Amino acid sequence: MKLRVLLAAAAVALGLIAAPAVTSAVSSDPVAAQANSNLSWSGRKSLTEYVGGPAQVTVSEGATKLKDNVTYDWPFVSSDYNPSTKTGSINFKGKVDWWHSGYNFHVVISNPSIVYKNGVGQLWADVHSTLEGQIDSKGRDAVWDLSGGDTIVTEAGEKLLAFYAKGEKWDPVNYQVAK
Numbered sequence: 001m002k003l004r005v006l007l008a009a010a011a012v013a014l015g016l017i018a019a020p021a022v023t024s025a026v027s028s029d030p031v032a033a034q035a036n037s038n039l040s041w042s043g044r045k046s047l048t049e050y051v052g053g054p055a056q057v058t059v060s061e062g063a064t065k066l067k068d069n070v071t072y073d074w075p076f077v078s079s080d081y082n083p084s085t086k087t088g089s090i091n092f093k094g095k096v097d098w099w100h101s102g103y104n105f106h107v108v109i110s111n112p113s114i115v116y117k118n119g120v121g122q123l124w125a126d127v128h129s130t131l132e133g134q135i136d137s138k139g140r141d142a143v144w145d146l147s148g149g150d151t152i153v154t155e156a157g158e159k160l161l162a163f164y165a166k167g168e169k170w171d172p173v174n175y176q177v178a179k
Helices: 002-013 045-050 155-161
Strands: 020-024 038-041 057-060 072-079 088-092 095-100 105-117 120-131 135-145 151-153 174-178
Touching: 038 088, 038 105, 045 095, 105 135, 120 155, 135 151, 135 155, 151 155
Parallel strands: none
Antiparallel strands: 020 174, 038 072, 038 174, 057 095, 072 088, 088 105, 095 105, 105 120, 120 135
16 A cells, blocks of 8 residues: 555656545536545534434445544546536445434435536435435435535425525535546
8 A cells, every 4th residue: 555655656746647636525626536536525423423423324335434433435436527618527426324213314325426517516416314204305416505615405405305404514525636
């Protein structure tokens, strides 16, 4: 692993490859996701606390927990982002399920995509929210707006998340892109 990092650093220093940079998803002009890119996001740490902590959050389908146990990593799948039009998407895979056993409460987020249209970013995902048979909301849409520098629940997100209102902030989203 150390040799790979040293070789990459040497290649960057020699100008052979572009240096990767960790960039917030609210970046106004991502260039292109690399094949080894990933999306790191805790969703909403208060949601993890509400369900009883990290042990009540499961990951599957490629998503993993990072060392802090409250940030989740979705691996890169594909990108069609066009820097000249500032339009396209960067797609990731995996599923994270926040579960509260006392209320049979779930918020499941899977297969997120950062979607840009004319330089304005939104975070799309498959979302499924349930609560003891009272709420069962499921779909894929632009759940969070990324254009203002924050990760903000959209109107579509309010419908899918069922427990969060339009305009509520979630934790920042980070992903890796090439410069």
